[in-house]
């Protein structure tokens with residue numbers, strides 16, 4: 383059950399395009415990146431999509447107790463240094479890291495068990511499926527209190543504005559769901 387406090391992730395069409403292009407460029411590897419934005423009780427807004435390198439390698443696989451045979455075609459990893467740098471950069475601009483995106487080459491835009499285990503509460507996880515090199519479905523996911531992923535509603539806004547929404551958020555405004 384969705385709790386009443388959950389608000390849609392607001393983003394711009396440009397953000398989606400950036401994620402899709404990165405995913406296609408990285409194919410057949412998974413791409414990854416960070417979502418910088420604002421989280422308030424009534425609002426969650428994506429401000430910037432920041433591409434980072436997929437640092438997955440055998441060492442990471444071993445450290446995580448994962449199968450060393452899995453490569454970047456099935457896994458991604460964001461180096462802690464990249465995460466820290468993004469957090470620092472975000473804070474200096476009064477933003478936060480609010481989530482992560484990554485791609486699933488020739489797999490559906492559905493979190494894997496590994497994605498679930500490594501996921502952080504409150505983060506939005508955007509996954510884009512890439513089929514034969516072409517970006518396909520894109521879906522944002524959010525953990526619930528049982529550490530299970532549920533679909534996160536998204537709301538496309540344009541143009542982006544940091545000022546509070548000029549209207550109360552109601553279902554009627556959720557017109558552009560990403561499916």
Ligand SMILES: [Zn+2]
Nearest residue numbers: 484493494497
């Ligand atoms: Zn994944």
